[in-house]
Amino acid sequence: MSKLLEMRGISKSFYGTQALKDVNIQIEPGEIQAVCGENGAGKSTLMNIMTGILQPNEGEIIFEGEKLSNLDPRTAQEKGISIVHQELSLCPEVSVAENIFMGRVPEKRKGMVNFKQMRQEADKVLKRLNLDIDVRQPLGKLGISEQQMVEIAKALSINAKILILDEPTSSLTESESQILFDNLMRLKEEGIAIFFISHRLKEIFKICDSFTVLRDGVHVGDGRVEDVDPDDIVRMMVGRELDQAYPDRTTEVGQNILSVENISRKDEFENISFRVNEKEIVGLFGLIGAGRSEAMQTVFGINQPDSGRITLFGKDITANNTRENIDQGLIYITEDRKEQGLFLDMDLNANVVAADLEQVSQNSLIKKKKVKAIGEKFVEIMNTKYASLDQPVKSLSGGNQQKVLLAKWLAVDPRVLILDEPTRGIDVGAKFEIHTALRELSNNGHAVMFISSELPEILGLSDRILVMHQGKLVGELDADTATEEEVMMYASGRKNDFKN
Amino acid sequence: MENTQNSSILKKLFGLREASLALIIIAFAALLSFMAPGFLSTYNINTTLIGLSMDGILAVGMTLVLVVGGIDLSVGSVMAFANVLAGMTMVTLGLNIWLSVFISIALSVAIGFSISQFITKIKLSPFITTLSMMSIGRGLAYIITKGSPVSIGEISQTFDFIGGGKTFGIPNPGLILILLVIVMDFLMRNSKTFRKIYYVGSNEEAAKFSGINVNKTKIMVYILCSSLAGFAGILNLARFGVATPTVGTGAELRAIAGAVIGGASLTGGEGTVLGAFLGIILVALVNNALVLLGVSVYWQQLVVGLVLLSAVIIDMKVHGSK
Numbered sequence: 032m033s034k035l036l037e038m039r040g041i042s043k044s045f046y047g048t049q050a051l052k053d054v055n056i057q058i059e060p061g062e063i064q065a066v067c068g069e070n071g072a073g074k075s076t077l078m079n080i081m082t083g084i085l086q087p088n089e090g091e092i093i094f095e096g097e098k099l100s101n102l103d104p105r106t107a108q109e110k111g112i113s114i115v116h117q118e119l120s121l122c123p124e125v126s127v128a129e130n131i132f133m134g135r136v137p138e139k140r141k142g143m144v145n146f147k148q149m150r151q152e153a154d155k156v157l158k159r160l161n162l163d164i165d166v167r168q169p170l171g172k173l174g175i176s177e178q179q180m181v182e183i184a185k186a187l188s189i190n191a192k193i194l195i196l197d198e199p200t201s202s203l204t205e206s207e208s209q210i211l212f213d214n215l216m217r218l219k220e221e222g223i224a225i226f227f228i229s230h231r232l233k234e235i236f237k238i239c240d241s242f243t244v245l246r247d248g249v250h251v252g253d254g255r256v257e258d259v260d261p262d263d264i265v266r267m268m269v270g271r272e273l274d275q276a277y278p279d280r281t282t283e284v285g286q287n288i289l290s291v292e293n294i295s296r297k298d299e300f301e302n303i304s305f306r307v308n309e310k311e312i313v314g315l316f317g318l319i320g321a322g323r324s325e326a327m328q329t330v331f332g333i334n335q336p337d338s339g340r341i342t343l344f345g346k347d348i349t350a351n352n353t354r355e356n357i358d359q360g361l362i363y364i365t366e367d368r369k370e371q372g373l374f375l376d377m378d379l380n381a382n383v384v385a386a387d388l389e390q391v392s393q394n395s396l397i398k399k400k401k402v403k404a405i406g407e408k409f410v411e412i413m414n415t416k417y418a419s420l421d422q423p424v425k426s427l428s429g430g431n432q433q434k435v436l437l438a439k440w441l442a443v444d445p446r447v448l449i450l451d452e453p454t455r456g457i458d459v460g461a462k463f464e465i466h467t468a469l470r471e472l473s474n475n476g477h478a479v480m481f482i483s484s485e486l487p488e489i490l491g492l493s494d495r496i497l498v499m500h501q502g503k504l505v506g507e508l509d510a511d512t513a514t515e516e517e518v519m520m521y522a523s524g525r526k527n528d529f530k531n
Numbered sequence: 532m533e534n535t536q537n538s539s540i541l542k543k544l545f546g547l548r549e550a551s552l553a554l555i556i557i558a559f560a561a562l563l564s565f566m567a568p569g570f571l572s573t574y575n576i577n578t579t580l581i582g583l584s585m586d587g588i589l590a591v592g593m594t595l596v597l598v599v600g601g602i603d604l605s606v607g608s609v610m611a612f613a614n615v616l617a618g619m620t621m622v623t624l625g626l627n628i629w630l631s632v633f634i635s636i637a638l639s640v641a642i643g644f645s646i647s648q649f650i651t652k653i654k655l656s657p658f659i660t661t662l663s664m665m666s667i668g669r670g671l672a673y674i675i676t677k678g679s680p681v682s683i684g685e686i687s688q689t690f691d692f693i694g695g696g697k698t699f700g701i702p703n704p705g706l707i708l709i710l711l712v713i714v715m716d717f718l719m720r721n722s723k724t725f726r727k728i729y730y731v732g733s734n735e736e737a738a739k740f741s742g743i744n745v746n747k748t749k750i751m752v753y754i755l756c757s758s759l760a761g762f763a764g765i766l767n768l769a770r771f772g773v774a775t776p777t778v779g780t781g782a783e784l785r786a787i788a789g790a791v792i793g794g795a796s797l798t799g800g801e802g803t804v805l806g807a808f809l810g811i812i813l814v815a816l817v818n819n820a821l822v823l824l825g826v827s828v829y830w831q832q833l834v835v836g837l838v839l840l841s842a843v844i845i846d847m848k849v850h851g852s853k
Contacts, residue, residue, distance in 0.1 A: 352742075354743075357742040370736050
């Protein structure tokens with residue numbers, strides 16, 4: 032089959048930093064190709080060049096046998112190269128149909144919108160994705176996965192021949208991901224080529240035909256997916272052998288620290304009871320919407336439970352607010368580091384000390400020396416890569432931002448850590464470091480509880496696994512013997528140990 | 532992927548916003564003293580200082596509100612309300628002057644508190660809340676005075692001294708502003724309580740999840756801003772001895788302009804009191820220049836608008852888009 036797109040010898044540097052060096056990539060019609068690499072490997076730069084957002088310093092782009100020079104975003108789109116970004120870029124208040132035809136609204140005459148034609152065409156393109164939604168409703172009324180489908184529909188409506196999906200499953204549940212994959216298969220049948228960027232190797236092996244791996248801006252490998260196994264790809268991405276995917280489990284569980292008894296909150300969760308002990312990591316699994324974050328945020332004191340009791344070191348803390356809990360050693364690390372976790376415009380130091388200004392103050396005045404000392408200490412502990420402690424956190428990569436978030440919470444000297452999706456959307460190397468850090472904390476006598484949507488992580492990192500389904504706790508498993516299938520049985524509601 | 536050494540040095544230099552502003556002010560003043568000989572006269576300097584001191588006090592409060600991520604459009608009206616309330620309770624009810632002042636300040640605190648309640652409890656936007664309060668405050672000022680200025684006469688020497696006297700040769704309102712700036716700037720940089728304003732303004736949700744009491748911080752900020760506005764109204768009364776319902780008209784815009792020129796961000800999380808002070812000085816200098824160079828006063832507002840626009844554009848070029 033002939034090539035649809037070929038990029039040869041692409042190099043790009045930003046102010047002296049080589050982001051891409053002599054990279055080759057090609058794709059055929061109907062091919063799904065994974066683009067792998069750690070954060071900062073150059074995937075985004077490559078995709079930005081492909082869609083005309085950036086111009087390469089060297090190299091050529093050949094699309095359908097025609098050499099494209101000085102590609103700009105508009106031309107790329109007209110040629111049929113479309114990208115669906117990780118963070119959706121649609122207007123939630125505007126109707127689905129208008130979102131799909133943003134910037135290309137069909138007109139009647141004299142600049143009036145032809146709504147009828149727009150709705151019909153929007154309907155038609157959504158049908159291609161097996162989607163039956165009212166195109167007149169505001170986009171914001173849809174769930175995240177449907178919004179993503181709308182964005183894909185938008186790309187299709189511009190006659191996309193190449194579709195680039197950047198981390199499309201990072202905010203989808205397993206079943207939503209499955210719907211996405213079914214749709215991608217459908218598009219593949221139509222002959223559309225897809226670049227699939229994902230950190231999740233399992234997905235790559237499930238739907239991709241081929242792969243390209245980048246590391247530090249260099250093309251380090253490509254091939255057919257059936258010729259390799261996941262470890263090969265990880266090795267190429269990281270450039271070293273990962274001696275062990277997960278740290279060793281605990282050998283002895285200490286005494287009980289946190290105890291939660293029958294807490295409920297209307298419409299969120301019901302009768303949740305669990306205990307977390309010293310030197311133990313408890314994994315909490317559940318599909319999105321199972322009420323995991325809501326329950327944990329209530330334990331932390333963001334909200335108060337309607338009923339039930341929470342004790343820390345035997346002391347009743349049910350009515351505590353977050354400040355009191357932090358001061359007593361109970362912390363919650365959010366899954367949403369951008370919205371709820373970090374102060375992106377502020378520097379590293381200011382972020383690290385944010386949750387405990389008391390310890391860097393004297394007579395109610397903040398001591399800059401202490402801020403610097405604490406900031407530096409915990410950023411180093413987390414092995415964060417940064418240029419200067421004065422740089423704003425937003426200039427760091429996702430994995431390093433996550434490390435700053437952890438550093439901020441380690442700085443308060445917690446005893447019980449509740450982490451919500453601590454490794455979501457970060458690369459393999461950073462993930463491994465965070466897992467190791469959590470195990471170390473646990474071995475040092477901390478109690479650790481974490482929420483994750485990734486089954487391998489739940490099984491690999493936990494000592495004990497709790498599963499939630501529709502606001503209720505449905506199972507507790509020993510991580511040594513549990514299997515992915517078993518955990519899914521609980522999470523999907525087909526199995527329940529605590530029926531009452 | 533931005534990594535440019537040249538621009539980082541440039542950024543650091545211009546990053547010290549206050550330093551570059553001070554340089555601009557000095558350069559401007561030097562130019563002005565050369566072009567308009569009257570500029571350096573004690574009389575002109577003192578008049579300018581008194582003129583900018585009320586705006587300066589408002590700008591200090593405005594900086595706090597902007598840093599927390601809000602805005603307060605009611606400062607000019609609160610200033611007028613406190614001004615006429617104090618004057619009229621003295622004149623018509625014959626209250627003791629200090630009791631009148633106390634009542635005025637207390638009611639300014641109450642206005643700040645109610646603004647903060649609308650914003651934190653009912654979750655109204657600061658813009659709409661304070662826009663309404665702007666109209667309410669001005670309306671009250673007109674109602675109390677029936678629309679016309681009322682002279683309070685010579686009631687107290689101390690009161691007159693606060694507004695009209697000098698200490699160490701510096702007019703008292705100016706001195707009060709300078710002291711206020713020193714104290715508030717120190718607190719905003721170093722105090723644990725005031726640093727929380729930056730966290731809340733930078734990312735409210737993250738502040739909440741870090742155990743910072745977001746509502747408490749906002750309540751404090753709006754109360755401080757309104758009380759400073761009330762205080763400016765009292766100072767104006769002490770200076771001119773007339774309860775004037777139109778006092779402080781348009782002052783909210785000058786206060787915002789000063790704070791923003793001084794580096795405050797309208798999206799919160801950034802800004803300094805010293806910067807706002809320098810911003811207000813720059814605005815006052817520009818106005819003074821127009822007067823000294825014989826340009827009609829009708830040009831003032833137009834020029835202030837242009838200065839604000841240029842400051843924001845320069846800021847965007849240096850700090851990146853906002």
